[in-house]
Amino acid sequence: MKRAAxxxxxxxxxxxxLCGCTPPGSTLVYPDYPNTPADNxxxxxxxxxxxxxxxVDYSWFTYQSTAADIIGQRVxxxxxxxxxxxxxxxxxxxxxxxxxxxxxxxDVISVRAxxxxxxxxxxxxxxxPVDELARxxxxxxxxxIEPDIADYYSIGDHLYGLPNCAYSExxxxxxxxxxxxxxxxxxxxxxxxxxxxxxxxDITTKAGxxxxxxxxxxxxxxxxxxxxxxxxxxxTGEGNQSITWLSQYFAAPFEDENGNYVDSRFTxxxxxxxxxLSELYGAGLLSGLSNDSDAIGQIISRGxxxxxxxxxxxxxxxxxxxxxxxxNVEYIPxxxxxxxxxxxxxxDMTGRGWLLSxxxxxxxxxDLVIKVFDFLYSEEGQRLTxxxxxxxxxxxxxEEHTAIEWTDKYVxxxxxxxxxxxxxxxxxxxxxxxxxxxxxxxxxxxDYELYIKNLKxxxxxxxxxxxxxxxxxxxxxxEYTSVVNAEANCLxxxxxxxxxxxxxxxRTQYDTxxxxxxxxxxxxxxxxxxxxxADGKTAAGVERAWIPAAEEYVSPTLRNEDGSYxxxxxxxxxxxxxxLG
Amino acid sequence: xxxxxxxxxxxxxxxxxxxxxxxxRRRKMRKNDWELQTMVWLGVLFxxxxxxxxxxxxILAFKDGNNVLNIMNAILYGDWVGWExxxxxxxxxxxxxxxxxxxxxxxxxxxxNFPAPVLFALLLNELKPxxxxxxxxxxxxxxxxLSWVVFGGIISALVNTDTGVLNALLVQSGLVSAPVDIIxxxxxxxxxxxxxxxxxxxxxxxxxxxxxxxxxxxxxxxxAEIDGANRLQRVLxxxxxxxAPSVVTFFLLSVSGILxxxxxxxxxxxxxxxLSRSQVIDTMVLQYGLNHGMYSYATAIGLFKSVIACGLLVxxxxxxxxxxxxxxx
Numbered sequence: 014m015k016r017a018a019x020x021x022x023x024x025x026x027x028x029x030x031l032c033g034c035t036p037p038g039s040t041l042v043y044p045d046y047p048n049t050p051a052d053n054x055x056x057x058x059x060x061x062x063x064x065x066x067x068x069v070d071y072s073w074f075t076y077q078s079t080a081a082d083i084i085g086q087r088v089x090x091x092x093x094x095x096x097x098x099x100x101x102x103x104x105x106x107x108x109x110x111x112x113x114x115x116x117x118x119x120d121v122i123s124v125r126a127x128x129x130x131x132x133x134x135x136x137x138x139x140x141x142p143v144d145e146l147a148r149x150x151x152x153x154x155x156x157x158i159e160p161d162i163a164d165y166y167s168i169g170d171h172l173y174g175l176p177n178c179a180y181s182e183x184x185x186x187x188x189x190x191x192x193x194x195x196x197x198x199x200x201x202x203x204x205x206x207x208x209x210x211x212x213x214x215d216i217t218t219k220a221g222x223x224x225x226x227x228x229x230x231x232x233x234x235x236x237x238x239x240x241x242x243x244x245x246x247x248x249t250g251e252g253n254q255s256i257t258w259l260s261q262y263f264a265a266p267f268e269d270e271n272g273n274y275v276d277s278r279f280t281x282x283x284x285x286x287x288x289x290l291s292e293l294y295g296a297g298l299l300s301g302l303s304n305d306s307d308a309i310g311q312i313i314s315r316g317x318x319x320x321x322x323x324x325x326x327x328x329x330x331x332x333x334x335x336x337x338x339x340x341n342v343e344y345i346p347x348x349x350x351x352x353x354x355x356x357x358x359x360x361d362m363t364g365r366g367w368l369l370s371x372x373x374x375x376x377x378x379x380d381l382v383i384k385v386f387d388f389l390y391s392e393e394g395q396r397l398t399x400x401x402x403x404x405x406x407x408x409x410x411x412e413e414h415t416a417i418e419w420t421d422k423y424v425x426x427x428x429x430x431x432x433x434x435x436x437x438x439x440x441x442x443x444x445x446x447x448x449x450x451x452x453x454x455x456x457x458x459x460d461y462e463l464y465i466k467n468l469k470x471x472x473x474x475x476x477x478x479x480x481x482x483x484x485x486x487x488x489x490x491x492e493y494t495s496v497v498n499a500e501a502n503c504l505x506x507x508x509x510x511x512x513x514x515x516x517x518x519x520r521t522q523y524d525t526x527x528x529x530x531x532x533x534x535x536x537x538x539x540x541x542x543x544x545x546x547a548d549g550k551t552a553a554g555v556e557r558a559w560i561p562a563a564e565e566y567v568s569p570t571l572r573n574e575d576g577s578y579x580x581x582x583x584x585x586x587x588x589x590x591x592x593l594g
Numbered sequence: 595x596x597x598x599x600x601x602x603x604x605x606x607x608x609x610x611x612x613x614x615x616x617x618x619r620r621r622k623m624r625k626n627d628w629e630l631q632t633m634v635w636l637g638v639l640f641x642x643x644x645x646x647x648x649x650x651x652x653i654l655a656f657k658d659g660n661n662v663l664n665i666m667n668a669i670l671y672g673d674w675v676g677w678e679x680x681x682x683x684x685x686x687x688x689x690x691x692x693x694x695x696x697x698x699x700x701x702x703x704x705x706x707n708f709p710a711p712v713l714f715a716l717l718l719n720e721l722k723p724x725x726x727x728x729x730x731x732x733x734x735x736x737x738x739x740l741s742w743v744v745f746g747g748i749i750s751a752l753v754n755t756d757t758g759v760l761n762a763l764l765v766q767s768g769l770v771s772a773p774v775d776i777i778x779x780x781x782x783x784x785x786x787x788x789x790x791x792x793x794x795x796x797x798x799x800x801x802x803x804x805x806x807x808x809x810x811x812x813x814x815x816x817x818a819e820i821d822g823a824n825r826l827q828r829v830l831x832x833x834x835x836x837x838a839p840s841v842v843t844f845f846l847l848s849v850s851g852i853l854x855x856x857x858x859x860x861x862x863x864x865x866x867x868x869l870s871r872s873q874v875i876d877t878m879v880l881q882y883g884l885n886h887g888m889y890s891y892a893t894a895i896g897l898f899k900s901v902i903a904c905g906l907l908v909x910x911x912x913x914x915x916x917x918x919x920x921x922x923x
Binding site for chain 2: 110111133248249297300302308312317501512516
């Protein structure tokens with residue numbers, strides 16, 4: 014008996030050792046299919062139907078399959094593909110890590126572009142270089158990948174994935190003003206009540222805003238109407254966006270006066286934002302710091318928040334619910350300044366990208382999948398996935414094809430139902446908002462949709478491109494690996510201390526967090542970023558990248574109807590020039 | 595002399611025959627009891643696969659397997675780093691907090707949550723109205739059948755500062771002037787875990803003790819009653835000694851598991867705001883291992899915990915043997 018048990022255990026240990034055992038440094042094998050000519054769009058050469066599994070490492074992605082909707086069917090007609098999507102329950106990368114270690118990666122994965130994993134997967138041979146695949150089987154895709162995006166995402170000599178939400182210079186003019194990413198919004202009726210008070214303070218100052226919150230709560234809080242003076246976003250392992258947005262209102266720079274890189278978290282302006290929030294917390298004016306996104310959404314839906322300092326696009330359904338509810342609660346943007354009275358310098362919507370889609374070594378037909386990438390990345394694919402089928406749901410509004418409008422059929426279905434069968438704006442893993450957003454038709458917009466679109470647009474006067482603050486890092490070096498590991502460790506410390514900086518003694522908690530981060534290699538991280546930042550500026554030929562430090566910077570003034578700038582400074586609620594409709 | 599030899603030969607013959615018949619009986623039993631054999635071997639297989647085979651992974655604690663993509667590659671081909679991962683853990687700024695949370699939280703759980711089901715079982719046993727007793731039992735069992743995710747979700751919704759009913763009631767009744775952040779405030783977190791654990795587990799945990807109480811001879815109660823013992827005395831001098839072996843066994847298991855936390859229980863209430871009071875060894879292993887991909891570091895933490903738990907088990911067993919004369923081995 015003992016001998017048998019010992020033998021069994023020995024066998025199990027041996028099996029465990031052999032399970033999943035693959036030699037290190039697996040090499041990619043390219044299938045032996047003929048190259049595709051470059052004379053036509055690559056997807057037109059697909060002559061078979063196939064299915065691919067696509068994992069999106071983000072829990073908010075809920076689209077499941079292209080098989081069930083009209084756009085999915087159209088994609089299938091054009092490319093032969095049916096795509097089945099999966100996504101995790103939580104955004105903690107556990108699923109992805111298990112798939113990698115168990116060698117069960119599906120055909121395609123979309124992972125967060127700013128994390129270390131994409132580079133690691135690329136360098137260790139888990140994903141195909143998309144440029145190499147495109148060179149063989151989708152040459153037209155090579156023309157579609159803009160050089161600035163290819164340059165930013167290339168690792169060594171190759172590009173291993175295609176990003177969504179990357180704003181290429183091809184589509185974004187430097188003079189264009191995009192709305193900010195985060196925004197402070199204020200409940201309109203309560204705001205108007207406060208500003209109509211004879212002794213109301215200037216609400217764009219810290220003291221004025223605090224006074225407004227205190228008095229609005231005293232005025233409107235009843236047993237049946239709760240008032241949350243200021244609503245913050247969720248505290249997560251990646252920090253808190255509300256504090257980031259407030260620090261941008263307080264003009265926390267990412268560059269010092271000498272043009273060197275600084276992490277905005279370690280600036281006086283950021284600390285000022287923290288101390289202000291701590292002061293509000295002490296006065297009982299902040300929402301609960303342990304609220305999750307569901308609770309935050311509920312507060313917005315009920316119109317209980319006076320000031321919201323969240324990322325509005327993450328809560329559009331809640332803002333809509335509040336607006337369409339019985340109280341018709343409307344929010345408008347608000348400006349607040351730091352003690353020095355600086356103009357807010359808000360990060361606009363344009364960014365380097367979010368999810369990076371990669372074709373894994375487990376994909377049996379990378380020659381076909383790269384053609385699907387080509388289609389989804391093309392302007393034709395973007396129009397199909399976002400607007401639907403040409404002349405069915407949309408049509409060109411001019412002969413130059415610079416604007417589009419919804420068709421009567423679309424408008425009818427939108428009002429009477431049926432539009433949900435299309436699956437519009439679902440297939441967004443290769444979404445290019447820089448192309449789509451300016452084209453988005455505004456005919457047939459309902460009142461509440463226009464309201465949502467305009468929520469933060471007046472703040473565009475204060476929003477700017479932050480892309481220089483995210484320099485390209487050389488991901489092929491050993492130093493990169495140690496730096497990103499240290500960065501992840503530092504972020505864990507920072508995100509743990511962040512709530513304590515607000516609820517406890519700000520200075521003590523702030524200094525303790527920095528000391529702990531320094532023990533985890535913060536200085537190396539900052540030095541690495543500083544070098545990359547300097548290299549980025551040199552490559553771009555820029556001397557000062559911090560917006561107010563640029564020679565052409567002027568304090569925002571209201572714009573006239575013709576787009577010219579007046580002499581009137583932008584007021585507390587932004588510039589109405591940027592409103593749609 | 596010859597007589598002695600004959601007797602000895604006879605005895606040896608008897609012994610040999612007995613051995614032979616024993617072997618035959620065993621063989622026969624194996625053939626006849628294949629159902630039992632199957633059950634036993636399935637259990638052995640389960641333990642071998644899920645308890646012994648993973649032991650192979652302990653190697654990872656001594657290798658450089660942090661932030662690797664393929665764990666097996668790290669186990670087989672990773673560089674040996676000796677005690678480096680353990681040193682990192684001990685030098686980590688989180689170490690003291692994590693150990694304090696683990697020992698403090700589990701220590702309190704043992705002090706409060708271990709005797710609570712015993713007490714509850716004793717109280718239930720003393721109840722005379724059968725219908726009330728059964729109702730109380732059923733109600734107390736119910737939360738056990740909810741998963742921690744569901745149960746935790748309900749509690750979180752109830753105690754939320756901005757949207758929860760509990761805070762609204764507390765404020766409106768004037769008991770508190772402002773909503774209390776029961777989940778986010780550090781000083782309430784351990785209490786939250788202990789109370790929710792009690793609500794969810796007290797009824798179910800008392801079943802084993804109720805079963806033990808039912809095994810105590812009725813004669814003893816009658817004898818005690820004749821001797822003039824009141825109800826409390828009967829509980830103290832009859833019931834408690836009667837269930838002492840069960841209590842000791844579960845106490846020893848609890849001591850060995852003092853570093854084990856119910857991960858899903860803590861995770862469901864863990865937020866960034868309470869991390870410095872909610873991070874325990876098990877959640878740290880999960881966070882570093884599966885979330886951050888620091889496999890070696892997480893393995894080292896897990897091994898550190900297992901070694902201490904093993905030591906605690908041996909010590910508590912010795913102590914129990916000395917104090918009560920009873921132990922698990």
